[in-house]
Amino acid sequence: MVTDKKITFTIGERELSASLVENAATEVLAERLETGPITIEMNDYGGWEKVGSFGFSLPASNEQMTAQPCDYVLYQGNQLVIFYVSNSWSYTPLGRIVGVESAELKQILGSGDVTVTISLAGD
16 A cells, blocks of 8 residues: 655656555654655665665565565665566565656666665655
């Protein structure tokens, strides 16, 4: 289930809108974002995703799933993963980036390290 709250991923000059699923992790994440944006340094992993540490833990409710391009999830309770290719593993779903396709998202994220800032939409 998707909540009515939305977030924004800022990557370089691009702002991407994203939905949040409804679970304990996204509730805590939204509360953290109410105090201000979160900046995460992300790196390539496996050729299908970017991974970076939140710097704090969120409540995990992992489930075996196949993440699709543009999904973003919680991994190991403290890492954000953004997918631009499908991958199956045990994650806590967080939401989905909307308005872009897989190839465009991969281009926006680029190769190598990237800085991603997350904020509540409208902030």
